[in-house]
Amino acid sequence: MAILRLNSLIMRNFRNYKEAEVSFNPRLNLILGDNAQGKTNLLEAIAYLSLGSSFREQGDDKLRRQGEDFFFLRANYSNKSGSHLLSVGSQSVKAAHNRRLWKRDENPCRKVSEIAGLLHTVVFTPEDLQLVKSSPEVRRKFLDREMVQLYSGYYLYLNNYRRALQQRNNLLKQLDYSASVQADEQLAVWEEQLAENGAVIIKKRLDLLHLLNEIGQKIQAELTDCREQLRLQYLSVWSAADIEKIEPAEIAARLRQAYVDGRPEDKRRRTTLLGPHRDDFRIYINETEGRYYASQGQQRTAALALKLSELELVWQISGYYPLLLLDDVFSELDKNRRRELLRLMLGKAQIFITATEVAGELQSLRSEDYQLFEIENGCILGA
Amino acid sequence: MALYFYPPSVEELIAALTKLPGVGPKTAQRLAMHLLHAREEDAAGLAEAILQARERVRRCHICGNLTDEETCPVCQDEQRDTTTICVVEQPGDCIVVEKTGQYQGLYHVLHGALSPMEGIGPNDLNMASLMQRLQNGNVQEVIMATNTGVEGEATALYLARQIKPLNIKVSRLAYGVAVGGDLEYTDEATLGRALQGRLSI
Numbered sequence A: 001m002a003i004l005r006l007n008s009l010i011m012r013n014f015r016n017y018k019e020a021e022v023s024f025n026p027r028l029n030l031i032l033g034d035n036a037q038g039k040t041n042l043l044e045a046i047a048y049l050s051l052g053s054s055f056r057e058q059g060d061d062k063l064r065r066q067g068e069d070f071f072f073l074r075a076n077y078s079n080k081s082g083s084h085l086l087s088v089g090s091q092s093v094k095a096a097h098n099r100r101l102w103k104r105d106e107n108p109c110r111k112v113s114e115i116a117g118l119l120h121t122v123v124f125t126p127e128d129l130q131l132v133k134s135s136p137e138v139r140r141k142f143l144d145r146e147m148v149q150l151y152s153g154y155y156l157y158l159n160n161y162r163r164a165l166q167q168r169n170n171l172l173k174q175l176d177y178s179a180s181v182q183a184d185e186q187l188a189v190w191e192e193q194l195a196e197n198g199a200v201i202i203k204k205r206l207d208l209l210h211l212l213n214e215i216g217q218k219i220q221a222e223l224t225d226c227r228e229q230l231r232l233q234y235l236s237v238w239s240a241a242d243i244e245k246i247e248p249a250e251i252a253a254r255l256r257q258a259y260v261d262g263r264p265e266d267k268r269r270r271t272t273l274l275g276p277h278r279d280d281f282r283i284y285i286n287e288t289e290g291r292y293y294a295s296q297g298q299q300r301t302a303a304l305a306l307k308l309s310e311l312e313l314v315w316q317i318s319g320y321y322p323l324l325l326l327d328d329v330f331s332e333l334d335k336n337r338r339r340e341l342l343r344l345m346l347g348k349a350q351i352f353i354t355a356t357e358v359a360g361e362l363q364s365l366r367s368e369d370y371q372l373f374e375i376e377n378g379c380i381l382g383a
Numbered sequence B: 001m002a003l004y005f006y007p008p009s010v011e012e013l014i015a016a017l018t019k020l021p022g023v024g025p026k027t028a029q030r031l032a033m034h035l036l037h038a039r040e041e042d043a044a045g046l047a048e049a050i051l052q053a054r055e056r057v058r059r060c061h062i063c064g065n066l067t068d069e070e071t072c073p074v075c076q077d078e079q080r081d082t083t084t085i086c087v088v089e090q091p092g093d094c095i096v097v098e099k100t101g102q103y104q105g106l107y108h109v110l111h112g113a114l115s116p117m118e119g120i121g122p123n124d125l126n127m128a129s130l131m132q133r134l135q136n137g138n139v140q141e142v143i144m145a146t147n148t149g150v151e152g153e154a155t156a157l158y159l160a161r162q163i164k165p166l167n168i169k170v171s172r173l174a175y176g177v178a179v180g181g182d183l184e185y186t187d188e189a190t191l192g193r194a195l196q197g198r199l200s201i
C-alpha cells in the first residue's frame, strides 16, 4: 500500500518557534500543552507546506517570529517513490511584500501549484465541526482546500478568479454612471476572466462533491448504524437539477450571462454579488436540511463523516491517505465519535492531534503506537 | 550605550535605493556598500548614465517604445513587415520577442495593463494611438502578446473587442505551459513556438 508519512520537520522563526527540529511517529502524534504555547503553530507549519498558505488564512508577515525578517520550514517525508524534501523560505522584502522560495528535493519551484498537495493534509478544526451550520464560506473553504491539493491547476484558477473579482469590484466602485456603455465594455472583460476561471472552479467542486456524496453516505451510515442518511447538493448561481451533468463550456456560458444579468444590481451595490465566490452546498440529513433541522449531535456526526470522507476520497484518487491534522478538535468529540475516528483512521493516515491533556481512549494505546510531545513556549519536549 | 548607525549620507543612499522595485533593506545596504567601495569614476559613471538615459529617452511617437530619437529603430526600419503589429505591455517585452528571431513585424507598447485596483483604465494606457495606427488599412494582423495573468488577458480581450469592427485579424500568443506568467520570464524557445502557433481571438 502506498503511504504518505511526515518523518521530520524543521522550523526556523516560524510563529513562536525560533529553531526546532521534530521527528514524528508514523502512526499517531499527540501534541500536548497549555493554550498559546505553540501547539496549533506546529500543525500550521505542516499545513503551510501542503497548502502553500496558512489554514488560519494569515499572511506571511504574521507567521514570522516577531522581530525576524524571514521564516523557513523544511519537511522530510516519504511517499511511494521514497524519501523526499520539501522546503519553503519566506523573506520580507518590504512592508507586506514577501519573497518566497519553494524547493522540492532541493530544486527551486516557481509556482505554489508545483508543490501544493505533495505533502497532502486534511486539517480538522473546531470550525470544521460547525461545517453543517456555519456560513457558506466555511463550506467553500472545505472544498477549495481539498481541491488545491488534489488538482495542481486549481490554485491557479482560484487565484485568477480572486484577482479578476478584485478588479471587477474595484471597477464597480469607480464607475461613473454617465459613461455606462464604456463601463459595460470594461466590466465585460473582467467577467470573461471570472467566467473562464470560475467555470473550472465550479466543475471541479461538482466533481469533488459527487465523490464526497458517494463516500459520505457509506461513512455516515457506518457512524450512525444506518440511522442517518447524508446527501450533499451544490448550490450555484442557477439552481438547476442538471448542474452535475453540464460541461465547463456550458458553465462558463451560464456564468457569463449571470454576470451580465447581475450588472444593474452589482452597480448599485458596487460589488459582484454572484459567482463561485458566493456558492455553497447543502447538507441533507435524512432528506431534511441539516443546518435547520438536525440536532447538534447529528450536525457534528455529519461534519465528522465529511472529514472522514475527504480522507477516503484522497485514498481513492491518489492511492494514499493524507496526513490528518486534528487541531483542538479531538477533545470536542464525544467518546463514540473519538473511538470511530481512531478505528477508521489509525494505521491508515498519519495522525497529529493537539490537546491540553491525554483524553480517554488515547490512554489505552500501546506506547509504540504513538509519540507524545509537550509544547512549552515554543519549545518542543519529547522531540 | 550609544548605538552605532550608518552616517546620515549613507542612510540617505540606502533609503533612495530601497525605493527601487524589488530592492529590500538588506539588498539596498549591500548595493550602497558596493557603490561606496567602487572606484570614483565608476560611481560617477552610473550617476551620469542614469541622468543621460532620463534626459534622452522618450517614447516613440508611433509605437510608444522607448527610444533616444523621435522614432524608434524598429518603426524606422524599412525591412520590417508593416502589416503586423505585436502589442506588448512593457518596452522590455519587445526585446524578449526580438530575441526569438521569429518576428519581423512592428510593435506597440501599452506601458501597462488594465487594472482598476491600481486605477489603470483604458485611457491610462497607450491604446488610442494603436487605434489610430489601425485606421489606414495597411495592418492585417494584430498579435496580442500581453502577459498571461488576468490583467494581461483582460487587456488583450478589451483591445480585441475594440479592433473587431475594423475587420483586422487579432491573434493571441498560444503559450505552452506559461499560464499566469509574465512575457519577460518566458524562455525564448517557448515564445518562438507561441509566435508560430498563435490563435485567433
Ligand SMILES: [Zn+2]
Pocket: B060, B061, B062, B063, B064, B065, B071, B072, B073, B074, B075
Ligand atoms: Zn516605434
